[in-house]
Amino acid sequence: MNKILTALYACSLLTLGACKKDFLNTVPADKVSDENFWKTEKDANAGVSAVYNDLQNNDVFGLYVYNDGLTPSAYIWDDGGTGFGPVAKGNMNAFTSSVANKFKALYNGIYRANLALEKLPGVSMTAATNHRLVAEVTFLRALYYYQLTDFYGDVPLITKTLKLGDPLPGKETRANLLAFIIKEAGAAADSLPKSYAAALVGHATQGAALTLKAKAQLMAKQYADAAATCQAISGLGYDLYTDYRNMFISTAAENNVEVIFDVQYIAPGLNQGSLLDKRLSTRSSFSSGWSNVYASVNLVNNYEMKNGKAITESGSGYDPANPYNNRDPRLDYTIVRPGASWKGIPYEKLRLDNAATFTGYLTRKYVLEVDGFGAGDSPLNFIIFRYADVLLMLAEAQNEAVGPDATVYTAINKVRARKGVEMPEIPAGKSKEEMRNIIRHERMIEFAMEGTYYSDIRRWGIATQLMNGLVVTNIAGQQIDKINFVDAFNLWPLPQVELDLNSNLVQNPNYAK
Known part of the structure; x- marks a missing residue:
């Protein structure tokens, strides 16, 4: 499959380096190309799988939880080479690797989606299957565009595959991008089923398309429309899963009644596992994890008491000597804290040195509590x-x-x-x-x-208020960092490499040229 995906991505570049016209027109008989692919239903399913494949990319949803490290809820000390560090610390610019990688990964997904939408109508299969696959790809392309406008604001809107020499478009406004997403997600929802048989679990459903539509409407401040869309989703049979903790740490809880759309992973041994377990689990000698993202003291202090009162509120019953007693249960379902355990190992043994956790807290969500999985080999799906x-x-x-x-x-x-x-x-x-x-x-x-x-x-519109000058402390109250966040950071800069390639692009405001 990886070879097929690589060939599909590279097919538009097959003419590079050729020197004769007849050679350019030759169809390779032993290689995958536009000329000998997209013929059968099997081809179509493989091509659509390529569009789904980008969901697993670290810069799309593969390491999406790292985004909490860009808020008061968590702290990134070691970004594990992802490039999130400069964003978290307020040093982001057009050369930051995560900025360039996310932009590239999302447009790679859009390229694959555009290619599929152009080729699917000519593939031999039933009309019903073709109709569904087109709707799935339409949803995925809209999802990738939603991520782009969420992070970068105004970006190019490309709805067809571009050939070498085609003019490169400039930026489209966020308002127009959201209108496009709302329209495309709505169209996809009209053609997608409410659910699938087991063999197709994980494919986009009507509920997934409507949820994306609602998110775009909410971002566009179309509040009445967003509420109506959410009401429609509520009539599709979803409900809240009864085990909040296991929803994020147990494969037995996957694809439950609460999950509308997720990134599907398979492990071990198929090289299709998630990296989250490795990157979030403890660095102590009991685990080979990297512990890249730590829950913050600020987040822990925001969990209410079981009676619904804030810990600072009169009559809450909060006891500084026993700070985790009688708290919102979601605290212990999300975080490993003093007095708790992980894999049956007490927190105090997990935290053998400062490398185990800088804030004093460890992450529980998306960290398996079973043994037998290595780096990048977690079978846990990531819920979008x-x-x-x-x-x-x-x-x-x-x-x-x-x-x-x-x-x-x-x-x-x-x-x-x-x-x-x-x-x-x-x-x-x-x-x-x-x-x-x-x-x-x-x-x-x-x-x-x-x-x-x-x-x-x-x-x-409260990110600057919450983040600029934020002092990050550990449990003992010691300062471990101070965050710089300016208004410009509400949008990521366009990558410099893209500006260099496309003279029609204009950098986002307040980023140095």
Whole structure:
């Protein structure tokens, strides 16, 4: 499959280095090319798999949880060579490797999607299968564009494969990109099934396309439309999974009733495993992990008491001598803290030296608690969309559109009432602004160490307020870093290599040329 994908990606470059016209027109009989591929249904499925393949890329969703290290929720000390360090510390520029790699990876997915959409209509298969595959690819292309505009703002909108010598387009506005995504996601939803048989689990569904549509509507501040889309998703049969902890650490919990769309991994031994387990698990002698991203003291302090009160609130019952007693259960489902254990090993033994954790906390989500898997060999799927996100998007959109009505309370309280979490309901009588802050806090907690909070705080326009001058401490209160975040960082810069190649591109504001 890797050879096929490489050949597909390279097919437009096959003429490079040729010196005779008849040679250029020769179809290689022993190699995969546009001329001898995209003939059968098997070819079509392989080509569509290539579009899905980019979801696993480290710079797309492979290491998406690293985004929490760009927020007050987590800290990146060692980025493991990913290039996230400069972004986290406030040293991002057009030459930062993660900036260039994400841009390239997303457009690679778009190139493959455009190629598939051009070739699928000519492939011999049933009309129903062709229709579904086109809808899947349409969704994936829209998803890649959503990631691009989320991180970079205005970017080129390319909807066909470009040949050598074709003019390179300039930037399209975020507003137009979001309109494109909303339209494409909606069209995909109309043609995708609600679910699949076991053999096709992991393929895009109607719910996945509608969730993407809702996210784009929310970013576009089309609040009433976003709420309506979320209501439509709520009628598709999704529900909250009853085991929050195991949803992220057990293969037995994969593809459950809450999962709307995820990145599928297979391991061990097939070279299709996830890197997250290796990169997030402890560095201690009990594990060969790299512990690249640490939950922050700020995040831990934001978990409420079991009675729903903040730890700083009068009557909360918070005891500084026993700080983890009677807290929101999601704390222990997400983080390994003093007094807890991992794989049955007490925290105190895990933390043998400072390399084990700089903040004093270790990550539990997406870290297997079974043995037998090596680096890049975790079978755990990474969840991109889940139903809790839809409920909290519904609460946010409805609150912004009409204020905190019964729909808002029902949605947020359902998330808090999940079996095993069972946090108190939000008291009635909240103002729109009060509810807005409650919803934002709930998203921080519910999706902690999943990577989504970074997009949230930039979408809400509060990233600079939260991040600039943020002092990162450890459990003992000692400062370990101070973050620089300027307004320009709400958008990543366009990679310098792209600016050099395309004179029609203009750098994002306030980045040095």
